[in-house]
Amino acid sequence: MKKSKLKKIIFTSMAFALIFAMTACNNSEQKAEEKKDSITMAVSEDISDLNAHLYNGSMLAQDMIFESLVRNTEKGPEPALAESWEISEDGKTYTFKLRKDVKFTDGEPFDAKAAKANFDAIQENKETHSWLELSNKIVGCDVVDEHTIALKLSDAYYPTLAELGLTRPYRMMSPKVFENGKTKDGVTDIVGTGPYKLKEHVTDQYASFEANDDYWNGKPSIKNITMKVMPSGETPLLALKKGEINFLFSTDTSGMIDADALKTLESDDKYKVHISKPCSTRYMLTNSDPSRIISDKNIKQAVWQSINKEELCNGVFSNFEKPASTIFAKSVPYCDVELKDRKFDEEASKKLIEKSGWTFDSNSGFYKKDGKTLVLELVYNSDKTMNKVIAEFIQANTKNVGIDLKLVAVEGNVMRDLRSQGKYDLYLDRSWGLPYDPQSTITALFSKQSFLTVTKDLNSFDEMHKTILDAMTTTDESTRKDLFKKELGFIHDEMCFIPLSYSSAIIVADKELGGVEFNQSQFEVPFYKFAY
Structure with missing residues (x-):
């Protein structure tokens, strides 16, 4: 091979190598300079219709836009x-x-x-x-x-x-x-003044949002947010591990991730688990219909004291939720009130049942009266997997005191119909939390669309209703406090709710994500405050 040709080949090879090296260097520099500005998260349901004046849409998404x-x-x-x-x-x-x-x-x-x-x-x-x-x-x-x-x-x-x-x-x-x-x-369109705007929505698959750079309160650092629809439970955890998502938000409503998975993530150096202050209460509603066994206050209290809430919070929630002794935590406005603590006590439960004329049948393991077994129905929402676990825990606890608890699993819309029709004994639910509480949960006790079946047949109904209406309309703060104290006493005495646990909202995110905090409402996330 001639020297001139060899030189040409060497020169060409060196040139290509130099170009490749420069390109690689530039790509590396670009990657280093790339700023993280996106969040991809799992949601259990489609965002649906985001009309801010109606109730079908994702509240998480509505809060971002409106x-x-x-x-x-x-x-x-x-x-x-x-x-x-x-x-x-x-x-x-x-x-x-x-x-x-x-x-x-x-x-x-x-x-x-x-x-x-x-x-x-x-x-x-x-x-x-x-x-x-x-x-x-x-x-x-x-x-x-x-x-x-x-x-x-x-x-x-x-x-x-x-x-x-x-x-x-x-x-x-x-x-x-x-x-x-x-x-x-x-x-005709989804248009608000908020920090984000809807970019794309593919029903039951995903929704993407982009930052509103003209937002009056400053440009959000997180520019893009994608919500991917996937079933709650193990799927979001696997998606997080695979890098398909980089953010999880879970409440007692969504149940996106269970307690065992949270324990695993707490020990993973890649992520940080953020837990809000207690923001709502899990409870069971009790039916006031006098034709139902549960309307007997002795039976209500027997159910209440049959449930080992410490074990529930430890075994089912891995202590991410705390035992509840009253319908609202004392940190809720107007709710720092001393009320009788009905502690877990199986023997006390049995005595209360017997006080109402029931006799224990050793053959069946349940109490009976006039040839009928002490049977109660607990209705729960089957859309959330955690509800089944909670319901089965309560069923096992009530069985220990001789109550035959039948579980009725139904979809959310059917469940609400059963509640308004009074077709339940016990009804597993949770409060709306702050800032709805205490007023919204209490006033719901007197609304046909909500919890009226819990109170309508109580002897104290009229006085309870008047007390909360007076509390809502008085302009005197001291009077309002006294009225709420009285109303909470009524609710606790009548056992309208059997409280189970105080729950928190949970965020799992990349450790590099800063500014992570919670809104007062468990249905919202202030993404515009976050930044890498």
Whole structure:
């Protein structure tokens, strides 16, 4: 081979090597410079219809897109789309000064006209929102000037600000997406003022969101969020391990990940497990129908004292949940009240059953009276795998004291129908938690759409109802505290709820993810505060 040709080959090879090295170096530098700005998480259900004025959509997603006038925090309601407010002396008028230069993500201005359009649309569908007492109190919304509105109520109502700050229905949507000025029959697009906007949605597969870079409260550091639909339990854990997702959010509602998996992740150096303060209560509702055995207070208390809550929280929840002795934790507003503690005591349960005329049958292992076995039905939501475990634990405990507990597993919608029809003895559920509690859970006891079957046949019904209504409308804080103390005493004495455990929200994330915290509501995650 001639020298000139050899030199040419060597030169060409060196050139290619140099180009490859430079490319590799550039790629390496690019990777090093790449900033993590995305979250991919598992969700157990499709986000569905995100209309902020209705109830079909994912609350997690709705909170990312839509905002209200105020935001609920541990310190109480704080400014959001309203920068300030004044309350009239009689408590019937709330005047809100709205932020200026706020726009919906379709470019429409958020102003007093837009706020009024939202309140009018929500209140037109008032019956749907009747579970929320505020919807029954609102008389109207007036435009005072371009950036001021006056919300008029029929009566003073102390939870007004807290209920305005809930995830739904009092969130603001662009009036441009309303159908003939209404939202109750659907909207043409999903448009809010929040830190994120919906980018893509493939039903029952995934939904992706992108940051709203024009967000009035600053550009979010996390630019992209993807929610992948997968069954709760082991699947999200495997997806996390494989790198298919990098974030998990679990509550007693979603049950995305079980206690055993959390224990495993706590010992994994790649992740950090964040646990909120107790935010809601697992409980069983009791039916007040006098034709049912459970209406007997002795039987209610026998069930209550038959359940070993320490063992439940240790064995089933790996101590991620704590035993509950009252329907609300003492940290909940107005709930730091001393109430009788009904401790786990199997012998006491048996004596209570016998006090009501039941005799133990050693052949069956259950109590009997007039030839009938002491049988109760516990209804639970089969959509959540954890509910079956809890129900079976309670079944085993009640069997130890001679109660034959039949488990009735049904889907969520069917379950709610059974509750409103009174077709249950015990009903496994959980409270809405802060900021809904205590007012929403208590007022639900007197709503046909909610828990009326728990109270309607109680002798104390009228007085209980009047007490909570007075507590909601008084403008005197000291009087309100006394009324809540009285109401909580009624609820505890009547055993409307049999409390099981206080639960927390849980986030599992990459250890590098900073700014991780929880909102006051267990149905929301403040992604816009997070950053790598």
